[in-house]
Amino acid sequence: MSTRKRRADGGVAYLDVQGTLRERTVDALRDRTLRGNLDTAATSWGESRDAMREEYGLDEMRERAREIRRSNIRNLPALLTEMQAKVREAGGTVVRAADGAEACRYITGLARARGVKVVAKSKSMATEEIKLNEALDDAGIEVVETDLGEWILQLANEHPSHIIAPAVHLNREQVAALFREEAGTDDVPDDREGLVAHARVRLREKFAEAGIGVSGVNLGVASTGTVCVMENEGNARLVTSQPPIHVAVMGMERVVADWDEAAHILQVLPMAAIGQDAANYVNLITGPRRDGESDGPEEFHLVIIDGGRGALRGTEFEEALSCIRCGACLYSCPMWRSVGGQAYGSPYSGPIGAVITPLLEGPSSPASRDLPFMSSLCGACGEACPVGIPLQDLLVRARARSSSPDTRKSGLAFRAWSRLWRRPSTYRAWMAGWRLMLRARGKDGWATELPGPGAGWTQVRDMPTRWPPRR
Amino acid sequence: MRTCLSDAVAPSVWKSSKRVLERCGVQVKVPRGQTCCSQPAWTAGHPDQARAVARHTIDVFSGPEEVVVPSGSCAGMVVHAYPEMFKGQPEEEAALDLARRTIELTQFLAKHELDPGPGAPGPVTLHDSCHMLRVMHESQSPREALANAGCEVREMQHTDRCCGFGGVFSINFPELSGRLGEEKAREAIASGAREVVSCDLGCLMHIVGVAHREGIPLRARHVSEVLDR
Numbered sequence: 001m002s003t004r005k006r007r008a009d010g011g012v013a014y015l016d017v018q019g020t021l022r023e024r025t026v027d028a029l030r031d032r033t034l035r036g037n038l039d040t041a042a043t044s045w046g047e048s049r050d051a052m053r054e055e056y057g058l059d060e061m062r063e064r065a066r067e068i069r070r071s072n073i074r075n076l077p078a079l080l081t082e083m084q085a086k087v088r089e090a091g092g093t094v095v096r097a098a099d100g101a102e103a104c105r106y107i108t109g110l111a112r113a114r115g116v117k118v119v120a121k122s123k124s125m126a127t128e129e130i131k132l133n134e135a136l137d138d139a140g141i142e143v144v145e146t147d148l149g150e151w152i153l154q155l156a157n158e159h160p161s162h163i164i165a166p167a168v169h170l171n172r173e174q175v176a177a178l179f180r181e182e183a184g185t186d187d188v189p190d191d192r193e194g195l196v197a198h199a200r201v202r203l204r205e206k207f208a209e210a211g212i213g214v215s216g217v218n219l220g221v222a223s224t225g226t227v228c229v230m231e232n233e234g235n236a237r238l239v240t241s242q243p244p245i246h247v248a249v250m251g252m253e254r255v256v257a258d259w260d261e262a263a264h265i266l267q268v269l270p271m272a273a274i275g276q277d278a279a280n281y282v283n284l285i286t287g288p289r290r291d292g293e294s295d296g297p298e299e300f301h302l303v304i305i306d307g308g309r310g311a312l313r314g315t316e317f318e319e320a321l322s323c324i325r326c327g328a329c330l331y332s333c334p335m336w337r338s339v340g341g342q343a344y345g346s347p348y349s350g351p352i353g354a355v356i357t358p359l360l361e362g363p364s365s366p367a368s369r370d371l372p373f374m375s376s377l378c379g380a381c382g383e384a385c386p387v388g389i390p391l392q393d394l395l396v397r398a399r400a401r402s403s404s405p406d407t408r409k410s411g412l413a414f415r416a417w418s419r420l421w422r423r424p425s426t427y428r429a430w431m432a433g434w435r436l437m438l439r440a441r442g443k444d445g446w447a448t449e450l451p452g453p454g455a456g457w458t459q460v461r462d463m464p465t466r467w468p469p470r471r
Numbered sequence: 472m473r474t475c476l477s478d479a480v481a482p483s484v485w486k487s488s489k490r491v492l493e494r495c496g497v498q499v500k501v502p503r504g505q506t507c508c509s510q511p512a513w514t515a516g517h518p519d520q521a522r523a524v525a526r527h528t529i530d531v532f533s534g535p536e537e538v539v540v541p542s543g544s545c546a547g548m549v550v551h552a553y554p555e556m557f558k559g560q561p562e563e564e565a566a567l568d569l570a571r572r573t574i575e576l577t578q579f580l581a582k583h584e585l586d587p588g589p590g591a592p593g594p595v596t597l598h599d600s601c602h603m604l605r606v607m608h609e610s611q612s613p614r615e616a617l618a619n620a621g622c623e624v625r626e627m628q629h630t631d632r633c634c635g636f637g638g639v640f641s642i643n644f645p646e647l648s649g650r651l652g653e654e655k656a657r658e659a660i661a662s663g664a665r666e667v668v669s670c671d672l673g674c675l676m677h678i679v680g681v682a683h684r685e686g687i688p689l690r691a692r693h694v695s696e697v698l699d700r
Contacts, residue, residue: 025647334633376637379605399516414512418520422527424504431478456642460649461680467481468692
C-alpha cells in the first residue's frame with residue numbers, strides 16, 4: 001500500500017512526511033549509515049567535478065551556460081510557441097498544463113482512452129513533482145519505474161533523496177535486501193554488477209507489457225521541436241522507443257533556442273552533476289516514428305507544465321528558472337550532505353529545492369515555508385551551480401517572502417531589535433546589559449545556559465563569557 | 472567597524488584590529504555611534520528592519536575613508552547585500568559608495584602592503600569563513616598576514632567547508648548546526664594545532680562553543696588577536 005499522497009491543492013511537497021523540518025533533520029542526523037552513504041557519494045562527485053573543472057575549463061563554460069539560460073527564460077513565451085509548432089510539425093501532440101493536476105488528468109485520460117494497463121517510466125523529476133505515479137495508481141494503472149534508483153525507491157516505498165541519483169542515500173547492502181524481498185528469494189547477489197544484472201532481468205519483462213512510456217525532459221530544443229533525455233542506464237531509450245505511446249513531461253522552463261545552445265548545456269549538465277564529461281545515452285526525440293522508420297512510438301505527446309513557473313518570470317526569483325536540475329548544489333551543500341534529501345519533504349531538495357518548492361507552493365504553505373531557513377548561507381551552492389544561479393541570495397529573498405507563525409514571531413522580535421540598534425544610546429545600553437548577563441551566567445569563562453533566543457545556542461554549545469575563551 | 476559580535480562577546484577583537492592597523496602607521500577612527508551592519512535581520516528575512524539599521528550604519532560611515540572590518544561576513548554584508556537592499560531607495564548612491572570603501576582587515580593589510588610586525592608564533596589552524604571565501608572571494612590575505620607575522624599555520628582538512636554557524640541558522644537548527652560545528656572542531660584539532668583562527672568571530676564562537684561542550688581541547692582566537700602580539 002502506497003504511503004505517498006497526491007496533493008489535491010496542486011502542491012509540490014509531500015504530505016506524508018512526519019514532523020517538522022527541524023525534527024526531520026534531527027532524525028536524519030541520528031542515522032549514521034545515511035551520513036556515510038551521502039558523504040561517500042558527495043565526495044566522489046565533488047572530486048570528479050573538480051577534475052573536470054581543470055580539464056574542460058568548467059568555470060568559463062559556466063559563464064556561457066548562464067547567459068544561455070538567462071536568455072532562454074527572457075524569451076520563454078516565444079521559445080515555447082516555436083517548440084510547440086515544431087513538435088506538431090513532426091507529428092507529435094503538445095499539451096500545455098497549467099498545473100500538475102491538469103497534466104495528470106491528461107495522461108491518465110490518454111491511458112484510459114488507449115486501454116493501457118501498464119506504464120513504464122524513466123527517471124523524471126517533473127512527474128515526481130506532479131505526483132503522476134499516484135494519479136495513475138488511483139486510475140488503476142500499474143506504474144513501473146525503470147531507472148535503477150527509482151525502481152529501488154518504488155520497492156522501498158520511499159521518496160527520492162537527490163535530483164539525479166534518487167536512491168543515493170541507500171548503500172549496496174540495503175539495496176540487495178530490497179531486491180531479495182521483491183524477488184521472494186535469497187538468491188540475489190550483493191555485488192554491484194550482480195545487483196544491476198538482477199534488476200535488468202526483472203525490468204526487461206515489464207517493457208514488453210507497457211502501453212505507454214513516460215519520460216522526463218532535460219532540454220527541449222525549440223528550433224527543431226526535439227526533446228533531449230539524458231541517462232546512464234539505457235532504460236530511457238527503451239521507455240521512449242518500445243511502447244506504442246511516448247509521453248514526455250517537461251517543466252516549461254526547460255527549453256533552449258537551438259542546437260548550439262543545447263550542445264553546450266548537454267555538456268555542462270553531466271559535468272556539474274557527477275563529474276562525467278558526457279552522459280552514457282543522450283536520446284534526441286523529434287515526434288513519433290515516421291514512415292519508413294523501424295523504431296519509435298506511434299504516438300508522441302509532449303506535456304508542458306507551468307505549475308507556478310510562469311509567474312516567476314520578471315520577479316526577483318527569475319533566475320531560479322535557469323536551473324537545469326543537475327544536483328550540483330545538493331552535494332555541495334553541507335546541510336544536504338548531513339541529512340539527505342528526504343528530510344526536505346519535497347521532490348526538490350537541497351538549496352534549489354529550498355528555493356523553488358515554496359515558490360511553486362506559495363509562501364505560506366506549511367509543507368515548505370521553513371525550507372529557505374535550512375541553510376547557513378555558506379554559498380557553496382551558488383559556487384557549484386553550473387548556470388550561475390545566486391542561490392544564497394535567492395534563499396535570503398525566499399526567507400523574506402516566507403510567512404508562518406515563526407516568521408511573524410521573529411518579525412516582532414526584529415522590529416524591537418531594529419528600534420534598539422538604530423540608535424547608538426539604546427544599542428550601547430543593550431550591549432552593556434548583555435555583557436553583564438553573560439558575566440553573571442558565566443562559570444570559569446563559559447555559560448552553559450542562556451535565556452531567550454540564546455537557549456537555541458546553548459542547546460548544543462557553550463557560550464564563551466571571556467574572549468579569547470578559556471580552555 | 473567594530474561589529475556587533477565583537478561588542479557583545481569579544482571587544483578584544485576590535486581593539487586588537489585597531490592596534491594592528493596603528494602599528495602599520497594607519498590613522499584609525501572608531502566612530503562611537505556605530506552599531507551593526509544589520510545582517511541578522513536581513514538573513515532572518517526582515518529586510519525592512521535590516522534597512523533601518525543599515526541606514527544608520529551608512530550615516531555613521533559617511534566620508535571618504537576606507538572602512539576596515541574585522542569580519543569577512545560583516546564586510547560581505549556591506550559589499551554584497553547593501554546594493555541589493557538599497558536598490559531604488561534614496562540612500563542607494565550612499566550605500567554603493569560605502570560598499571566600494573569597505574574591506575576586511577587582512578585584505579586591507581594585503582592591499583596596502585602593510586606589515587604589523589611579528590605576531591603570535593602559532594601553530595594555529597585557519598578556518599576559511601564562508602563569507603570571506605565566497606562573498607569576499609578571499610582565501611589568501613589571512614594566510615599572508617599570518618605568514619608575515621611569523622605565525623605557523625597548519626592547514627586542516629576541508630578548511631573551505633562551512634562550520635555550521637550561519638547566524639540565525641545556528642538558533643533555528645541547533646542540532647544540524649552543532650553537528651557541523653563538531654566536525655569542524657575535530658578537523659581543526661586533527662591539524663596538529665591546538666588553536667583555530669579565522670577572520671570571523673561568529674564562526675569561532677560557534678566552533679569553540681561546540682568544542683567546549685564536546686570536550687575537544689581546542690582554543691580560538693580572531694586573526695587580529697594573533698597578529699597583535
